[in-house]
Amino acid sequence: MKILVIEDNESVSSMIGLFFEKEGIEGTFEANGLDGYERAVTNTWDCLIIDWMLPDLDGLTICRKLRERGLEVPIIMLTAKDGVSDQVLGLEMGADDYVTKPFSPLALMARIKAVTRRYAPKEQGDDGEIRTSYFRLNPDTREVWVQDKLIPNLTPKEFDLLYFFICHPKQVFSRDQLLDSVWGYDFYGDDRTVDVHIKRLRSKLSLADHSFFHTVWGVGYRFDESAVMNH
Numbered sequence: 001m002k003i004l005v006i007e008d009n010e011s012v013s014s015m016i017g018l019f020f021e022k023e024g025i026e027g028t029f030e031a032n033g034l035d036g037y038e039r040a041v042t043n044t045w046d047c048l049i050i051d052w053m054l055p056d057l058d059g060l061t062i063c064r065k066l067r068e069r070g071l072e073v074p075i076i077m078l079t080a081k082d083g084v085s086d087q088v089l090g091l092e093m094g095a096d097d098y099v100t101k102p103f104s105p106l107a108l109m110a111r112i113k114a115v116t117r118r119y120a121p122k123e124q125g126d127d128g129e130i131r132t133s134y135f136r137l138n139p140d141t142r143e144v145w146v147q148d149k150l151i152p153n154l155t156p157k158e159f160d161l162l163y164f165f166i167c168h169p170k171q172v173f174s175r176d177q178l179l180d181s182v183w184g185y186d187f188y189g190d191d192r193t194v195d196v197h198i199k200r201l202r203s204k205l206s207l208a209d210h211s212f213f214h215t216v217w218g219v220g221y222r223f224d225e226s227a228v229m230n231h
Contacts, residue, residue, distance in 0.1 A: 002026045002044070003112070006036030006062065007051040007078060012101070016049070019105035033057030040066060045073050047112055050095075052079040060093055067094030067171055074115035076108075092172055092219045130166060133225050134212070137163060146205055154204065157182070161197050162205070165213070165223035174220040194221075 003020065007013045008031040020027035028043075030036035033054035040048055040062070048066075050059040063075055077098040091098070096115040099108055130137045136145040142159050144151045154162070161182050173181070175194040183193070198221055202211045214222050 001046045003047045003049060004028050004040055004045045005049045006030045006054060008054055015105060033062055037062045037065065041069065047074045047116055049076045049078060052077055063095050064093040072168055076111055076115060092216050094171055096170055132166060135166060137166060151204055158197055158201055162201060170222055170224050172216045172219050172222045
């Protein structure tokens with residue numbers, strides 16, 4: 001496992017480094033926000049651990065910029081802030097989880113295992129289908145199955161939107177980002193178009209009372225199968 005840690009506190013980095021060595025994890029450490037961001041986008045990582053407060057570029061901005069680039073990698077925020085609003089803000093910017101300082105290496109390792117598992121289920125079979133815990137999508141035939149039940153009557157744009165979310169699990173996207181990514185930059189319609197399509201997908205794909213699509217108030221939407229799995 002290759003993990004990038006962006007942390008300017010030497011004692012915290014040393015503690016994590018020693019633990020990674022014992023666990024057989026290949027850890028790379030950056031103490032500067034800008035350097036860490038550049039390292040994050042120019043290499044492939046199994047997980048990113050980013051401190052909230054960093055010189056030159058803070059961790060929250062790094063997280064937001066990485067998600068805006070479409071980087072699909074688990075991100076854990078390290079923070080001394082224990083307020084609920086701060087933690088929610090980190091998650092809304094695209095972090096998968098957070099660890100509040102001070103913390104034990106074992107607690108951090110548990111979070112690493114949890115977030116990396118969330119990214120593991122998606123795979124593409126030899127037949128080109130994309131499979132997750134609940135879904136099968138065939139990009140060629142544009143068919144969708146939920147728990148092996150074929151979902152009829154998906155419109156082309158509903159399929160495109162679902163496909164985009166499944167390829168970016170647990171990431172939060174604004175309506176404008178979804179319009180740009182799914183409808184295209186030349187789309188001149190109202191951003192309420194996204195709301196309508198999400199509503200239709202919720203209706204067609206939900207299991208019992210549980211939906212895969214979650215509203216992040218003030219930001220947009222995210223797709224999360226684990227919330228259904230935990231019920």
